[in-house]
Structures are given as structure tokens and as C-alpha cells.
Amino acid sequence: MSGRTLYEKIWDSHSVGVLPTGQTQLFIGLHLIHEITTAPAFDMLREKGMDVAFPERTFATVDHIVPTDVRSRPFLDREAEELTQALEKNVKQFGVEFFGLDSASQGIVHVIGPQLGLTQPGMTLACGDSHTSTHGAFGTLAFGIGTSQVRDVLATQTLAMEKLKVRRINIDGELGAGVYAKDVILNIIRRLGVAGGKGFAYEYGGSVIDSMNMEERMTVCNMSIEGGALVGYVNPDTTTFEYLKGRPYAPGGAAFDRAVAYWKSIASDAQTKYDDVVNFVGKDIEPTVTWGINPGQAVGITEKLPKPDECSDPAGATKAYEHMGLQPGAPILGTPIDVAFIGSCTNGRLADLRAAAKIAKGRKVRSGIRALVVPGSAEVKKLAEKEGLHEIFTEAGFEWREAGCSMCLAMNPDKLHGKEVSASSSNRNFIGRQGSPQGRTLLMSPAMVAAAALSGKVVDVRDYQ
Amino acid sequence: MSEIVKITNVEGRAVPIRGNDIDTDRIIPARYLKEVTFARMGEYPFFDERFDASGNLKPHPLNDPKYKGASLLFVNKNFGCGSSREHAPQALYRWGINAIVGESFAAIFAGNCTIMGVPTVTVSPGDIEKLMRAVENDPRTTFSLDIQAKTISFGEHKIGVDLPDTYRSALTSGSWDSTAMLRANLSDVKKTATKLPYMNKFAG
Numbered sequence: 001m002s003g004r005t006l007y008e009k010i011w012d013s014h015s016v017g018v019l020p021t022g023q024t025q026l027f028i029g030l031h032l033i034h035e036i037t038t039a040p041a042f043d044m045l046r047e048k049g050m051d052v053a054f055p056e057r058t059f060a061t062v063d064h065i066v067p068t069d070v071r072s073r074p075f076l077d078r079e080a081e082e083l084t085q086a087l088e089k090n091v092k093q094f095g096v097e098f099f100g101l102d103s104a105s106q107g108i109v110h111v112i113g114p115q116l117g118l119t120q121p122g123m124t125l126a127c128g129d130s131h132t133s134t135h136g137a138f139g140t141l142a143f144g145i146g147t148s149q150v151r152d153v154l155a156t157q158t159l160a161m162e163k164l165k166v167r168r169i170n171i172d173g174e175l176g177a178g179v180y181a182k183d184v185i186l187n188i189i190r191r192l193g194v195a196g197g198k199g200f201a202y203e204y205g206g207s208v209i210d211s212m213n214m215e216e217r218m219t220v221c222n223m224s225i226e227g228g229a230l231v232g233y234v235n236p237d238t239t240t241f242e243y244l245k246g247r248p249y250a251p252g253g254a255a256f257d258r259a260v261a262y263w264k265s266i267a268s269d270a271q272t273k274y275d276d277v278v279n280f281v282g283k284d285i286e287p288t289v290t291w292g293i294n295p296g297q298a299v300g301i302t303e304k305l306p307k308p309d310e311c312s313d314p315a316g317a318t319k320a321y322e323h324m325g326l327q328p329g330a331p332i333l334g335t336p337i338d339v340a341f342i343g344s345c346t347n348g349r350l351a352d353l354r355a356a357a358k359i360a361k362g363r364k365v366r367s368g369i370r371a372l373v374v375p376g377s378a379e380v381k382k383l384a385e386k387e388g389l390h391e392i393f394t395e396a397g398f399e400w401r402e403a404g405c406s407m408c409l410a411m412n413p414d415k416l417h418g419k420e421v422s423a424s425s426s427n428r429n430f431i432g433r434q435g436s437p438q439g440r441t442l443l444m445s446p447a448m449v450a451a452a453a454l455s456g457k458v459v460d461v462r463d464y465q
Numbered sequence: 466m467s468e469i470v471k472i473t474n475v476e477g478r479a480v481p482i483r484g485n486d487i488d489t490d491r492i493i494p495a496r497y498l499k500e501v502t503f504a505r506m507g508e509y510p511f512f513d514e515r516f517d518a519s520g521n522l523k524p525h526p527l528n529d530p531k532y533k534g535a536s537l538l539f540v541n542k543n544f545g546c547g548s549s550r551e552h553a554p555q556a557l558y559r560w561g562i563n564a565i566v567g568e569s570f571a572a573i574f575a576g577n578c579t580i581m582g583v584p585t586v587t588v589s590p591g592d593i594e595k596l597m598r599a600v601e602n603d604p605r606t607t608f609s610l611d612i613q614a615k616t617i618s619f620g621e622h623k624i625g626v627d628l629p630d631t632y633r634s635a636l637t638s639g640s641w642d643s644t645a646m647l648r649a650n651l652s653d654v655k656k657t658a659t660k661l662p663y664m665n666k667f668a669g
Contacts, residue, residue: 013660013661014657014661015657016650016653016654016657017650017653019640019646019647020634020638020640020646021631021634021635021638021640021646022630022631022634023631023635025647025650025653025654027654027657027658027661029661029663029664036498036499036550037498037549037550037551039501039502040501040502040503040551043502044644048644050644050648053648053651053654054658064498065499077499079499079500080499082501083499083500083501086501120663122662122663123663128549129548129549130547130548130549130573144549144573145549145573145576146549146550146551146554146573146576146577146580147503147551147552147577148551148577148580148581148642149576149577149580151644152580152643152644152647155644155647155648156644156647156648156650156651156654157654157658158647158650158654159647160631160635160643160646160647162629162631194486194543194546195486195542195543195546195569195571198543198569198571198572199572225547225573226547228543228546228571228572230572230573251663251666251667254669255666255667255668255669256667258662258667258669259662259663259667262662262663262667294486294488294546313485313486313542315484315485316484316485316486319484409490409495409548410495410496411495411496411498411499428488428490428547428548430488430490430491430547431490431491431513432490432491432494432513433490433495435495435496437494437513437518
């Protein structure tokens with residue numbers, strides 16, 4: 001008999017039943033909310049006269065719109081203040097635990113869930129944010145939802161869902177020096193396409209994933225949605241259990257041992273048959289940079305930019321070149337930048353800041369380059385400062401900020417201006433994403449961003465090791 | 466919103482927006498997500514592609530007077546990729562779009578549309594080209610999308626469309642606004658929850 005995948009096991013244990021529409025009613029074990037996508041959901045609850053069904057299973061924070069420099073209230077941005085107040089009112093009225101601006105646990109929702117031990121293997125997890133796939137790093141079935149679905153989770157702790165197929169993605173061998181988790185996921189998206197994961201959950205495995213720490217696995221799972229996959233996950237193992245041990249919301253004492261036994265049981269069975277299998281070789285992956293307007297338009301640092309007719313969507317590539325002002329056939333190496341951004345739910349964790357600091361140490365940001373380091377959470381900031389990373393960055397000329405989403409999506413004062421080019425450790429290079437309709441984004445690993453900040457242009461981080 | 470609204474048919478004129486991988490940041494720039502309600506989203510779809518920095522109109526199908534009043538939107542591949550923001554379909558819906566026909570849709574976007582009662586149906590690359598050309602040649606063309614029969618008709622033409630059976634059922638039965646349907650099973654939900662070890666804090 002063929003075994004079951006982690007996806008199928010979690011799906012089965014969380015299925016409440018089949019709905020009249022043919023959809024499955026799926027129980028949501030953990031619901032994370034933030035200020036942006038929730039206000040209308042709470043309004044809908046009020047309109048329907050409903051309460052929150054499982055208030056103890058929803059946790060809230062503020063991340064998207066919070067300024068990362070001056071945080072005194074009221075915020076200078078009136079809309080940001082209103083939206084924050086709306087969340088503060090809603091969590092109070094409906095009895096939801098809230099990690100607000102004054103909490104030591106505030107931060108990007110996908111950084112604090114794992115950090116607090118809220119995110120655990122074998123759970124379903126939903127959040128009104130597409131990068132919820134991040135939590136899949138723990139062997140969690142985690143996915144982004146819209147506001148009306150947030151309403152459904154609040155009102156019922158369930159969602160009406162369709163089952164996905166599972167694609168196993170093996171990354172075998174090992175990564176070379178200067179090659180990071182970000183490069184792995186950019187290569188997966190480049191090869192399988194930005195819509196290639198539609199209808200699939202991605203299960204990441206192989207020796208490269210096995211040897212990654214939890215923060216690196218989170219980077220990989222985070223960008224599953226950029227490859228079109230709603231869900232991306234890694235089977236839980238000793239690395240996972242060690243990470244969770246002792247975290248505030250993780251089980252403790254004897255309960256932890258019982259939890260580990262359960263978590264082991266939900267991993268995909270050895271003899272499982274997958275709907276699809278794709279293989280990558282670690283040593284083939286180079287430091288990778290995007291050149292276009294979606295995360296699949298990427299090249300290795302030593303490659304030349306493709307001609308539009310070599311791309312899967314020539315018209316899309318032509319539009320990308322028009323926006324980016326880059327030339328087909330030119331190298332990506334040496335492309336001048338104006339701004340360097342290290343942070344986001346993709347790469348704003350301690351391991352990311354360490355990797356960037358290693359490059360920045362004892363060097364200086366190139367004159368004229370605006371360089372920001374934005375920790376993913378207040379806790380990440382605290383731990384980084386304990387190690388002195390903030391001093392390395394500020395001495396090199398980087399700005400050291402408070403926790404938040406910052407320049408990943410420009411809903412706060414951190415934005416690109418005009419046609420600025422940004423070297424960014426975030427997840428999206430969409431037109432206008434970083435706040436300027438003409439702005440241009442080059443996605444890369446945090447170490448590559450640090451190296452670009454020092455040289456004022458795209459460089460190969462391997463020359464800085 | 467307690468009455469049941471069955472969505473079986475969308476009729477009207479159409480507007481084409483060409484291009485693959487049109488993401489939700491393009492459909493609605495993030496700065497408009499700072500508003501506390503969806504009420505004004507209809508003013509913002511494709512804002513930065515429709516207006517320059519000084520607020521002057523740029524050429525865009527949604528600015529073109531000949532497409533004014535369209536209730537169907539025709540698109541290409543992977544429409545609505547990226548951010549899960551429901552503000553994107555809300556912006557299109559409040560602008561006047563009641564159904565979207567395309568080669569393919571990103572998963573979260575299609576789910577958001579369905580739960581709002583906006584059908585997203587797919588057609589082959591050849592058929593989307595036929596539909597786009599028909600509306601570009603004569604913007605007054607009226608299209609009729611039949612969700613139950615899975616067809617779109619205009620003039621003498623009838624083209625097959627596809628959508629998941631679950632979406633079709635949700636729309637045509639009026640349970641696309643899913644809260645009541647889910648809430649009816651709250652006692653079963655609690656039973657499922659009780660069986661999950663983490664809901665009992667892994668008690669021995």
C-alpha cells in the first residue's frame with residue numbers, strides 16, 4: 001500500500017466534512033492576523049451578528065504599515081493610524097491576543113509565529129497574507145487567504161477548500177559557498193515558472209533542504225506562492241524539534257515529548273507516491289538575481305540576460321525590459337543600484353542579518369547608496385544587537401531600523417522614489433511593488449544585497465567571502 | 466447579506482486587459498490597502514497604469530470610453546498572481562466587473578473572486594484571443610456567460626468555458642458567501658478540533 005504525504009495526513013485530520021458544494025470544510029488550527037487585510041472581515045462579522053468561534057486560536061500583530069523609524073503614536077500617516085486603531089479595537093472587542101507596537105513580540109507575522117512557537121508541525125495555518133506559506137517550513141499546512149476568508153475563519157475556524165496535488169521538489173548534493181536558501185527558491189521558480197505550482201503543494205526535500213536550519217527553510221517555503229503554489233512545506237525533523245523546544249507557545253516538559261512523537265508521525269511516508277517529482281542539484285545553483293518584473297525572471301550572477309524570444313513569455317519579457325531599462329544579452333553583473341534593502345518575511349531573520357553582516361563587516365556602503373537593514377521582529381532586533389550586528393551595519397553606513405515589512409511593499413514611509421533601482425532581499429519585483437510606479441527591484445539574497453550596497457552595483461558575493 | 470443570491474448568468478459588454486502574470490500589486494497598488502473599508506476600491510483598479518503622477522489619464526482599457534459600462538473582464542494567463550489582497554477583486558468588482566474570463570488565474574485570486582460571487586472562468590488561448598478580438602473590433606458586443614452550462618455566447622458564437630465544479634456549485638447554489646454554510650456545522654467543527662492533539666496541548 002502506498003503511503004500518504006504530510007499534506008494528505010494534515011488534510012485528513014483537519015477535514016470536518018464535505019460541504020454541499022463539494023468543497024472540504026477544513027479546520028484551521030492557527031489563524032494569524034495583521035492590520036491590513038482584517039478590518040473589513042471584522043465589519044462583516046458585525047453585520048452578520050457573529051462572534052469569533054475560537055478566539056484563542058487567532059493571534060494578531062502590526063507589521064505592514066508600521067513606520068520603521070519614528071514609532072510614536074499617533075503615526076504621522078493618518079491612514080496608518082486609523083487602520084492600527086481599527087485592529088486594536090477589533091482584537092479588544094473580539095478577545096484576540098495581540099502583539100502590538102509596545103510588545104517585545106511584535107514583528108512581521110511570518111517571523112513571530114515561528115519565533116513564539118505558535119507555528120507547529122501538523123497544523124493547518126491561515127493568514128490574510130500570501131506569504132503564509134513560510135510556516136510550511138515546520139511541516140505545517142499553511143496558506144494565504146483573502147479578507148472574506150479571514151471572516152470565515154473568525155466566524156467558524158474553518159474554510160471551504162479544494163484539495164491540492166503534491167509535487168516533491170528534491171534539492172540534492174550541497175550548495176556552494178555564497179549560495180543561500182534565497183538562491184535555491186529563485187532557481188525553483190525560474191525553472192518551474194511563476195504559475196507552475198498552480199494546483200500543487202510543494203514538498204521540499206533532499207540533502208540541501210535537510211541540512212538547512214529553520215530560518216533557511218522558511219526562506220524557501222516563503223516564496224512558494226511566487227511559484228504559484230499556495231502551500232510549500234518541509235517534513236519536520238530533529239532540526240524542527242530543536243528549534244521549537246523552549247519557545248513560549250510550544251509544548252513544554254512531557255507534553256513536548258508527546259508532541260515530538262506526533263510531529264514525527266505526520267511526516268510523509270517513505271514509500272509515498274507523489275503527483276509529480278522534480279529534481280535540482282545543489283552545486284548547479286549560483287547566486288541568483290532577478291532582472292524582470294516577476295520572480296521567475298532571474299539569472300545566475302555569471303549569466304547574461306536572456307533575449308525575449310528565449311523566454312517562455314516573450315511579450316512579458318519585452319515589457320519587463322521596458323520597465324527595467326536593462327538590455328537583453330548584457331550581464332546582470334555590474335548593474336548599478338540606488339537602494340539596498342535587507343529585511344522582509346523572506347529574509348529578515350537573524351541568520352539573514354548574520355550573513356549580510358559578515359559581508360558588511362569593516363567595509364563601507366558606497367557613497368550615494370541608501371541602505372536599510374530592517375529586522376523582521378523586535379526579537380530579531382534584540383538578538384542581533386546582542387551580537388553587535390547593529391554596530392557592524394551602522395559603522396558600514398547602513399540604517400538600522402525597527403521591525404516591520406518596510407520596503408518590501410511600501411505601505412509605510414520606506415519607499416523607492418522615481419526610477420530608483422533597489423537590490424532587495426524581499427520577495428516581489430512587481431512593477432510599483434516598492435512604492436514608486438517607475439521603481440525597479442532586483443531580488444537577491446541578503447548577502448548579495450550587502451555586497452551590492454558596498455559596491456553600488458550588482459556583484460558576485462563570492463568575491464567578498 | 467443574509468438572503469441567498471444565486472449566480473447563474475453574467476451578461477453585458479466586456480473590456481480586455483492583455484498580458485500574462487498581471488499581479489495584484491498592479492491591479493491595486495498597496496497604498497490603497499491603508500483604507501479601513503473596501504468602499505472606495507472601485508476608484509483604484511490599475512491606478513498607476515491609468516494615471517500618471519500628476520493624475521493625467523494614461524491610455525488603458527479601463528480609461529477608454531468605448532469600454533465604459535463593461536461587466537465582463539477578459540484576461541490572459543495567471544491573472545491576479547502575487548499578494549492575497551482581496552482589495553484587487555474588490556476594486557474590479559466595484560468598478561463594475563461581475564465576471565472574469567481568462568486563460569488562467571492565480572489560486573488565491575480565483576478563491577477571493579468566488580467567495581465574493583464573481584465567477585472566474587477559463588478558456589483556451591485561442592478562445593481568449595477570439596473573445597478579445599471580438600470586443601476590440603466592436604466594443605458594443607454583448608456577451609452572455611452561463612455558469613451552469615459553462616458557455617460564453619456572443620452573436621452567433623458559443624464558446625465552452627471551464628471552472629472547478631466546486632466553484633460552479635458555490636456560485637449557482639448561492640453558497641459562495643460561505644459563512645452561513647460553514648457555521649451550520651459548528652458542532653462538527655468542535656468535534657474535529659477535540660481530536661487534534663495540539664488543541665488539547667498534547668495532554669497525556
